[in-house]
Amino acid sequence: MPIDAAKALAAEPRSGEISWDRKDVLLYHLGIGAGVPATDPDELRYTLESRLHVLPSFATVAGSGAPGVISSLSLPGIDVDLARVLHGGQTLTLHRPLPAEGTATATGRIAAVYDKGKAAVLVMRTEVADGDGPLWTNDAQIFVRGEGGWGGDRGPSARLDPPAGPPDRTVERRVREDQALLYRLSGDWNPLHADPEFAKLAGFERPILHGLCTYGITLKAVVDTLLDGDVTRVRTYTTRFAGVVHPGETLRVRMWRVAAAPGGAVRVAVSAVERDDAPVLADTVVEHL
Numbered sequence: 001m002p003i004d005a006a007k008a009l010a011a012e013p014r015s016g017e018i019s020w021d022r023k024d025v026l027l028y029h030l031g032i033g034a035g036v037p038a039t040d041p042d043e044l045r046y047t048l049e050s051r052l053h054v055l056p057s058f059a060t061v062a063g064s065g066a067p068g069v070i071s072s073l074s075l076p077g078i079d080v081d082l083a084r085v086l087h088g089g090q091t092l093t094l095h096r097p098l099p100a101e102g103t104a105t106a107t108g109r110i111a112a113v114y115d116k117g118k119a120a121v122l123v124m125r126t127e128v129a130d131g132d133g134p135l136w137t138n139d140a141q142i143f144v145r146g147e148g149g150w151g152g153d154r155g156p157s158a159r160l161d162p163p164a165g166p167p168d169r170t171v172e173r174r175v176r177e178d179q180a181l182l183y184r185l186s187g188d189w190n191p192l193h194a195d196p197e198f199a200k201l202a203g204f205e206r207p208i209l210h211g212l213c214t215y216g217i218t219l220k221a222v223v224d225t226l227l228d229g230d231v232t233r234v235r236t237y238t239t240r241f242a243g244v245v246h247p248g249e250t251l252r253v254r255m256w257r258v259a260a261a262p263g264g265a266v267r268v269a270v271s272a273v274e275r276d277d278a279p280v281l282a283d284t285v286v287e288h289l
Helices: 005-010 022-031 041-047 056-060 179-186 196-201 211-226
Strands: 014-020 085-094 102-115 119-130 133-145 169-174 234-241 250-259 264-272 278-288
Touching: 005 102, 022 041, 022 056, 022 179, 022 211, 056 085, 056 133, 056 211, 056 234, 085 211, 102 133, 169 211, 179 211, 211 234, 211 250, 211 264, 211 278
Parallel strands: none
Antiparallel strands: 014 102, 085 133, 085 234, 102 119, 119 133, 169 250, 234 278, 250 264, 264 278
């Protein structure tokens, strides 16, 4: 069997040093659509180094996303065809606000392996800490089609009941035609997001936007709309990738406020306007102070 759950879970974690600076943060913010309008004071906190606030989702690309999903798929106990791999979901936990520049140690391991019958799900955990302690934890849920069925633990369901009532706020965010080309400069060089011929080989009519780019666009919309632009209020951010986005499309971001301890939470649903509100992100929650 290509996935040996026991061996994968017992494998030694892999650690390495990562670093980033203000230029990396600025490039990431531009990659998720910040800076429109360019002179708006609310946008300048993302695009001007003297006012820089770091959006927490930058953690998904800090140090070019090291150690990364691809390297984790070469851990002991895992031998899979990358063509069968899908990024199913992402959870980010912030232990303290992200600095605009820094050096830290990133440690990656397989935190869980679930048997979904027709697929296996790997939870790839990256924990990042610097000299002052933990900074953030990233969990990537990776579906490997055709690798389930060994009788293992199915794991928890990521599906949530739909939010009650109409959304508290709805905003729309236009995705630039060149958004994927700009976002990939933060470290995800997968040709699926740039090369039309490669995209067709992968079953898509044209290149698609990175799921983690949509993830960042959405968090910025929540922070700017319901959290008074205060990036330090975000504590956790979880989503399930429910569909693709094509550069040039418009994202509709619906937000519901809900109570949560010790602060609050925002339920979010994201869809593609031009495709009859086709779901893009689902089961999405931002917990905050």
